């Protein structure tokens with residue numbers, strides 16, 4: 001399967017064992033019910049393409065979502081996971097060691113464009129915004145193709161966009177947001193930095209089908225936010241969050257990826273969640289290859305080797321948890337820490 005790992009995922013592929021595993025008691029149905037489409041149109045069968053980095057084909061070569069799940073490569077991965085070998089799975093990160101990973105209804109994750117109005121250092125080293133040229137034309141074709149596939153897909157599903165750019169800032173996502181035929185069996189889950197919600201959300205056709213908003217915040221106060229969300233304005237964010245809170249009764253989650261640049265604002269993040277009456281979701285920093293060499297270790301405050309690790313764990317263990325949930329492996333680390341002190 002290694003030949004089906006795209007070049008940009010080789011780094012993640014090499015980080016973990018790609019041998020059959022033993023001793024995992026939990027089950028996963030993601031390869032039968034999830035498809036995640038990346039910037040080049042490659043299709044993956046896990047909610048995170050870096051966790052199961054084997055492409056089962058390119059979206060432009062499929063005419064329906066069923067064709068993806070029925071392809072030969074998809075069948076091979078489905079059998080491997082169903083028989084609990086998890087050969088190509090990043091089992092120490094995806095949560096399968098902690099609990100079952102079951103998805104129903106189908107999950108379609110669209111991550112075809114990295115364009116964003118920000119340039120967060122954890123995500124990119126410079127601005128990315130496709131507005132014209134060959135890459136733009138290619139992506140627009142992909143967006144229109146997926147929009148047609150979605151319009152014809154008459155099954156219950158969750159459509160997630162986007163894990164690597166901002167769907168409201170990107171011109172590539174416009175055909176998807178504006179032209180896809182709404183279907184009451186479809187529910188959209190929007191991931192955004194939240195800065196353009198107030199301006200663009202009222203104009204989108206899929207607005208009534210949006211069931212969840214996941215806003216990446218990564219900070220609890222202005223100074224931290226404007227450092228980790230380069231180009232973003234804290235006051236604009238808070239204004240948009242308040243507007244969203246007042247204008248929808250759908251689920252809203254504020255996301256926080258824990259790192260050395262933001263852990264000191266954890267208490268303020270909790271205060272923000274309480275003030276807005278919105279739930280927060282906290283995850284570990286993952287090595288996406290954005291930071292070179294030692295840089296990832298310097299940012300990964302949860303690494304036991306990190307100079308601030310102990311202080312960060314202490315602070316984590318003292319939060320109120322009233323409006324905050326954690327990724328299972330992070331929750332486990334906090335519980336372990338609490339049992340030791």
Ligand code: SF4
Nearest residue numbers: 028046051089090094
């Ligand atoms: S076992 Fe983990 S990596 Fe493999 S498909 Fe399931 S969630 Fe993804």
Ligand code: SF4
Nearest residue numbers: 116118120123165193
């Ligand atoms: S807001 Fe999100 S997509 Fe945009 S640069 Fe920051 S981390 Fe990346």
